[in-house]
Amino acid sequence: MNNLSSPALSRGDRPSKPDAIAVIDISALTAQAFQQQYFLPGIPVVVTGLLANQEPWTLDFLCQHLGDAIFPVRQYGRDRYQQDKRDWADMGSGVTVHSISFRDYADLIRSGQAHQQDLYLARCSLKGTPLEQAPILTDAESTLGLSGSVTPLNLWCGPAGHTSCLHYDPMDGTLMQLVGTKQVTLFPPSQLYNVHPFSVWNHLLHGAKRRAVYSQVYPNQPDFESFPRFRKAVPHRIDITLNPGEILLIPAGWWHEVTSVGDGLVCSVNRWWNVPWGRSLRNWSKWRAHLGSVLGLPHVLGNLVSALPTAARGQKLKEIIQRF
Numbered sequence: 076m077n078n079l080s081s082p083a084l085s086r087g088d089r090p091s092k093p094d095a096i097a098v099i100d101i102s103a104l105t106a107q108a109f110q111q112q113y114f115l116p117g118i119p120v121v122v123t124g125l126l127a128n129q130e131p132w133t134l135d136f137l138c139q140h141l142g143d144a145i146f147p148v149r150q151y152g153r154d155r156y157q158q159d160k161r162d163w164a165d166m167g168s169g170v171t172v173h174s175i176s177f178r179d180y181a182d183l184i185r186s187g188q189a190h191q192q193d194l195y196l197a198r199c200s201l202k203g204t205p206l207e208q209a210p211i212l213t214d215a216e217s218t219l220g221l222s223g224s225v226t227p228l229n230l231w232c233g234p235a236g237h238t239s240c241l242h243y244d245p246m247d248g249t250l251m252q253l254v255g256t257k258q259v260t261l262f263p264p265s266q267l268y269n270v271h272p273f274s275v276w277n278h279l280l281h282g283a284k285r286r287a288v289y290s291q292v293y294p295n296q297p298d299f300e301s302f303p304r305f306r307k308a309v310p311h312r313i314d315i316t317l318n319p320g321e322i323l324l325i326p327a328g329w330w331h332e333v334t335s336v337g338d339g340l341v342c343s344v345n346r347w348w349n350v351p352w353g354r355s356l357r358n359w360s361k362w363r364a365h366l367g368s369v370l371g372l373p374h375v376l377g378n379l380v381s382a383l384p385t386a387a388r389g390q391k392l393k394e395i396i397q398r399f
């Protein structure tokens with residue numbers, strides 16, 4: 076069992092155990108059991124032992140395979156988490172990005188600049204790179220019987236100290252931990268409104284820059300006066316430590332905040348999967364996220380049109396599309 080600090084989940088979240096996320100070694104799990112007990116019903120689980128014997132994805136390894144690849148580095152800035160989230164101009168994929176080569180990003184990590192400015196490689200597609208079909212990862216996915224991916228493999232990588240703040244995804248995700256450790260805080264989908272998400276109407280004004288899939292609350296320093304319903308969410312909180320070689324299934328609608336811990340490079344790869352139909356239809360969190368994206372379309376189209384006459388339109392269009 077992983078380290079947990081969670082009281083009972085509600086019945087609607089169909090936990091495999093009343094108060095915990097199971098940690099199961101692959102030697103005790105078949106693809107069929109993974110699918111039936113966790114993936115199909117949408118229950119988080121940590122699977123260990125699948126990424127063993129892999130060459131560590133160190134900075135040198137990554138430079139060797141991805142050195143020339145250009146990635147959008149998100150610039151979060153160190154004072155972001157001192158601010159009230161309601162004052163944020165952007166969040167998640169809406170954050171300002173700089174396109175640089177992995178080799179240059181590695182230099183920023185080595186010099187400490189990436190840490191100082193909280194520069195993070197988030198959701199960077201590995202498509203078209205030598206690691207897009209890394210057998211260690213694709214074999215692990217096949218062993219779990221996963222198919223129907225919505226996205227390519229994506230890199231999440233940076234110095235320890237970065238937090239991807241509390242949000243949910245409208246797709247099922249597998250987060251594969253390769254180097255370093257991540258601390259993950261989870262809340263079940265039943266807590267959608269108790270974690271005070273940003274309103275979907277935000278998208279009308281801000282497009283993809285401020286998203287309804289983000290919580291306004293800092294789970295470790297909640298402002299109960301501004302966000303009183305969060306008291307009801309607290310008993311549903313689950314904390315796990317994701318160690319190298321472990322895979323966490325984060326089903327659609329499950330809130331998660333992910334912090335890279337330690338003092339070196341922390342690197343994971345994820346992929347999103349189609350939510351099985353039976354669960355998809357009644358997953359309001361998922362449809363709510365899509366509704367937000369649709370409401371954001373006029374704003375996104377406006378940005379596209381205003382980017383057209385500019386000299387840097389190629390880059391601007393790429394960034395707008397990546398954000399969406």
Ligand SMILES: O=C(O)CCC(=O)C(=O)O
Nearest residue numbers: 231239248250333343345
């Ligand atoms: O690793 C991270 O920083 C965040 C990962 C995440 O949000 C996800 O896998 O859905």
